[in-house]
Amino acid sequence: xxxxxxxxxxxxxxxxxxxxxxxxxxxxxxxxxxxxxxxxxxxxxxxxxxxxxxxxxxxxxxxxxxxxxxxxxxxxxxxxxxxxxxxxxxxxxxxxxxxxxxxxxxxxxxxxxxxxxxxxxxxxxxxxxxxxxxxxxxxxxxxxxxxxxxxxxxxxxxxxxxxxxxxxxxxxxxxxxxxxxxxxxxxxxxxxxxxxxxxxxxxxxxxxxxxxxxxxxxxxxxxxxxxxxxxxxxxxxxxxxxxxxxxxxxxxxxxxxxxxxxxxxxxxxxxxxxxxxxxxxxxxxxxxxxxxxxxxxxxxxxxxxxxxxxxxxxxxxxxxxxxxxxxxxxxxxxxxxxxxxxxxxxxxxxxxxxxxxxxxxxxxxxxxxxxxxxxxxxxxxxxxxxxxxxxxxxxxxxxxxxxxxxxxxxxxxxxxxxxxxxxxxxxxxxxxxxxxxx
Numbered sequence: 001x002x003x004x005x006x007x008x009x010x011x012x013x014x015x016x017x018x019x020x021x022x023x024x025x026x027x028x029x030x031x032x033x034x035x036x037x038x039x040x041x042x043x044x045x046x047x048x049x050x051x052x053x054x055x056x057x058x059x060x061x062x063x064x065x066x067x068x069x070x071x072x073x074x075x076x077x078x079x080x081x082x083x084x085x086x087x088x089x090x091x092x093x094x095x096x097x098x099x100x101x102x103x104x105x106x107x108x109x110x111x112x113x114x115x116x117x118x119x120x121x122x123x124x125x126x127x128x129x130x131x132x133x134x135x136x137x138x139x140x141x142x143x144x145x146x147x148x149x150x151x152x153x154x155x156x157x158x159x160x161x162x163x164x165x166x167x168x169x170x171x172x173x174x175x176x177x178x179x180x181x182x183x184x185x186x187x188x189x190x191x192x193x194x195x196x197x198x199x200x201x202x203x204x205x206x207x208x209x210x211x212x213x214x215x216x217x218x219x220x221x222x223x224x225x226x227x228x229x230x231x232x233x234x235x236x237x238x239x240x241x242x243x244x245x246x247x248x249x250x251x252x253x254x255x256x257x258x259x260x261x262x263x264x265x266x267x268x269x270x271x272x273x274x275x276x277x278x279x280x281x282x283x284x285x286x287x288x289x290x291x292x293x294x295x296x297x298x299x300x301x302x303x304x305x306x307x308x309x310x311x312x313x314x315x316x317x318x319x320x321x322x323x324x325x326x327x328x329x330x331x332x333x334x335x336x337x338x339x340x341x342x343x344x345x346x347x348x349x350x351x352x353x354x355x356x357x358x359x360x361x362x363x364x365x366x367x368x369x370x371x372x373x374x375x376x377x378x379x380x381x382x383x384x385x386x387x388x389x390x391x392x393x394x395x396x397x398x399x400x401x402x403x404x405x406x407x408x409x410x411x412x413x414x415x416x417x418x419x420x421x422x423x424x425x426x427x428x429x430x431x432x433x434x435x436x437x438x
Contacts, residue, residue, distance in 0.1 A: 001045040001046065001047055001280075001283045001297070001298050001299065001300055001301060002299060002300035002301075003045055003280065003300065003301050003302075004302065006302075006303065006324070007276070007301055007302055007303040007341075009306065010273070010276070010303040010304075010305035010306050010341070011273055011276045011277050011280060011303060011305075012240065012273070012277075013042065013277070013280060014039075014042075014043075020240065021240075022239055022240065022277055022280075022281070023038075023039065023042055025212070025216070025239055025240060026038075026042075026208075026209065026212035026216070026239075026281075026286065027208060027212070028207075028208040028209075028211035028212045028215065029204045029205055029207065029208030030073065030074065030075065030204050030207070030208070031073070031074070031075045031077075031078045031200075031201070031204050032075055032078070032079075033078055033197060033198075033200070033201035033204065034200075034201050034203075034204025034205050034207070034208055035205075035208070036201065037201040037202055037204065037205035038204075038205035038208050038209065040205075041205050041206075041209070041284060042284055045280060045283035045284050046283050046284065046285065046297075047283075047297065047299070048297060049223040049224070049225050049297050051285075052223050052282070052283060052284075052285050052297070053223060053285075054142065054143060054144050054285070055144065055206070055209075055284070055285025055286075056220050056285050057142040057144075058142040058144045058145045058206050058210075058285075059206060059209050059210040059213060059220075059285060059286070059287075060210070060220070061136075061140075061141065061142050061145060062136075062145070062203075062206055062207050062210040063210045063211075063213065063214055065135065065136055066207075066210070066211070066214075068131065068132075068135035068136065069132075069207060070127070070128030070129070070131045070132060072124040072125075072127065072128050073124060073125055073128040073129075073200070076121070077121045077124050077125050077128075078125065078197060078200075080117070080118055080121035080122075081118075081121055081122050081125050081193065081197065082197070083118070084118035084119075084121075084122060084185070084186065085186065085190050085193075085194075087114060087118065089108070089111040089114060089115065090104070090107075090108045090111045092104075092115065092179055092182050092183040092186060092187070093179060093183065094180075094183050094187075095180065096176050096179040096180055096183075097176065098176055101175050101176045101179055102175075104179065105175065115178075115179070115182045116178065118182070119170060119173075119178055119181060119182050119185070120170040120171070122181075122185055122193070123164070123167075123169070123170035123173070123181075124170065125196075125197075125200075126156065126161060126164055126193075126196075127164055129152055129156065129196060129199075129200055130156055130164050132149065132152070132200075132203065133149050133152055133153050133156065136149055137149045137150075137153070144206075145203070145206070148199050148202050148203055149203075151195075151199055152196060152199050152200075155192045155193075155195060155196050155199075156196075158184075158189070158192075160180075160181065160184040160188075160189075161181075163177060163181065209284075209285070209286055212286070212287075213286065213287035216239070216287075216289070218281075218286065218287025218288055218289055219287050219288060219290060219291065219292065219293065220287050220288075221233075221278075221282045221287075221288050221290075221293035221294065221295055222293065222294040222295075223282070223295065223296075223297060224294060224295070224296055225296075225297075226296040227370075228252065228253035228296070228337075228369075228370065229251070229252065229253060229256060229296055229298065229337045229338075229339070229370060229371055229372045230251070230252045230253075230294065230295055230296040231249065231250070231251045231252070231275075231279065231294075231295045231296075231339070231372055232249070232250045232251075232252075232293070232294045232295065233247075233248065233249050233250075233275075233278065233288075233290050233292065233293040233294070233295075234248050234290065234291045234292045234293075235247075235248070235290050235291030235292065236248070236249060236274055236275065236278055236288075236289065236290040236293070237274060237289050237290070238270050238273060238274040238277065238289070239274075239277055239278075239281075239289045241270070244274075244289075245267070245409075245410040245411070246290075246291070247271060247274065247412050248412070249275060249412075251372045251374075251393075252372075253369050253370070253391075254390075254391060255391055255392070255393045256368075256369060256371065256372050256373060256391050257362070257365065257366055257372075257373045257374075257375070257389075257391055257392040257393070258373065258374045258375070258392075258393050258395060259362070259375060259377070259383060259386060259392055259393065259394045259395070259416070260272070260374060260375065260376040260377070260395050260396065260397075261376070261377060261378070261380045261383065261394075261395075261396040261397075261416050261417040261418075262376075262396045262397035262398070262399065262417045267397045267410040268343065268344075268376040268397060269305065269343050269344075269376070270410075271376075271397070271412065272303075272305065272341050272342075272343050272374055272376060273305070273341075274289070275339075275341065275374060276301060276303055276339070276341050277289075278290060278293065279295065279298065279301060279339055280301065282295060283297070283298070296337060297337070298337045298338060298339050298372075299336035299337050299338060300331060300336065300337075300338050300339075301338065301339040301340075301341070302327070302328050302331055302338060302339075302340050302341070303340075303341040303342070303343075304321070304324045304325065304328065304340075304341070304342040304343065304345070305341065305342075305343040317347070318346065318349045321345070321346055321347070325345075325361055328340055328342075329364070332365070332368050332371045333368075335370060336370070336371075337370055337371060337372075338371040338372070339371070339372050339374075340365070340371060340372070340373045340374070340375075341374050342373070342374070342375040342376070343375075343376050344376055344377060344378065345357075345358050345361065345375060345377055346358055351379070354379060355379050355381060355382050358377060358379055358382055359382045359385065359386075362375065362382070362386060362392075363386070363389075366386075366389045366391060366392060369391065380416050380417060380418045383416040384416075393414075394414065394415055394416050395412050395413065395414060395415070396412075396413050396415055396416055396417035397410060397411070397412065397413070397417065398411055398413050398417070399417070
């Protein structure tokens with residue numbers, strides 16, 4: 001699924017403030033290499049139901065077999081394995097005897113200590129990967145995972161590594177055999193071990209995704225093969241909220257445009273981002289924050305949420321809004337399935353101009369039946385004119401005011417909201433009084 005940087009930013013998939021990103025929320029990988037691989041996985045949402053299903057099956061399998069995950073492999077283990085190849089030490093004898101081992105130990109005391117420490121981590125890593133191969137490779141293992149395990153099995157199939165079966169921990173290996181293993185790893189096994197680290201990073205990334213699904217109580221969506229766009233979700237919520245309110249959403253080729261209204265702070269932006277985030281996660285093979293979700297595979301997703309001006313280029317906010325809509329029109333004209341998310345269209349111009357521009361854009365998009373659209377606006381006045389189109393639905397977030405106190409229940413209702421609470425909020429926050437007292 002095609003997703004550009006603007007959409008990734010709008011949906012907070014990645015964020016410089018890590019705690020505010022979806023990636024940080026689902027990152028349960030063990031090692032830094034696993035985290036980097038997870039970032040690559042998330043950065044490239046999948047394009048077919050077969051690909052998505054393959055990842056889902058892998059994550060489900062890892063969840064079921066998580067008790068066999070090798071606890072001896074930590075991020076520190078990976079770091080020490082990598083550093084061993086860069087260590088500047090005296091040449092390790094290829095066929096050490098008891099005498100040459102003792103000599104090396106006495107003459108190169110520091111190097112010997114470093115070798116012993118490094119081999120402890122190398123042993124733990126190799127033993128852990130062997131454990132993965134032995135426990136996870138079985139009838140019914142998902143194809144994606146079995147492919148990586150098969151590659152790992154070939155790399156581990158070396159006579160020099162037989163001691164992985166002979167000893168339960170590296171401390172039990174006699175010094176002579178330890179030096180022999182160190183020589184083999186440092187001088188003859190570097191490429192293979194680095195490839196094994198790469199393989200483990202893939203598995204660790206999947207493991208992190210599977211643990212996120214378990215710990216966050218996510219559900220795997222049903223991916224359907226359909227030429228028409230479909231999105232049906234019950235109990236959807238935003239993954240980054242501590243106390244979220246859930247929504248039910250249904251869009252398809254018959255009703256493919258959702259016209260969303262409501263006052264400021266009523267929940268429009270959060271709703272749009274919740275939909276986008278869930279659809280994005282579904283296309284990575286992840287579980288989603290919902291009770292149930294059913295959707296077609298989308299060719300792409302575009303958002304228009306956090307548009308900014310560009311002072312360096314002399315571009316106004318409104319100009320950049322227009323450019324984003326222009327890019328969106330080009331995309332949805334290609335006959336593919338897109339999910340388009342637009343929050344508060346044309347905020348950068350006056351109300352009358354915004355109404356005229358918004359109506360033109362919406363009426364144009366309503367001609368497109370092979371994509372889905374969610375658009376929020378304060379311009380509720382244009383809603384009545386749009387009711388003549390059969391493929392548009394109208395929803396709003398309800399706001400109540402009692403004794404000048406605002407109440408938001410964040411419930412999605414049918415219809416159009418004409419709430420205008422800006423001045424009330426300004427007065428409630430004491431700004432009007434402050435201005436009067438100037």
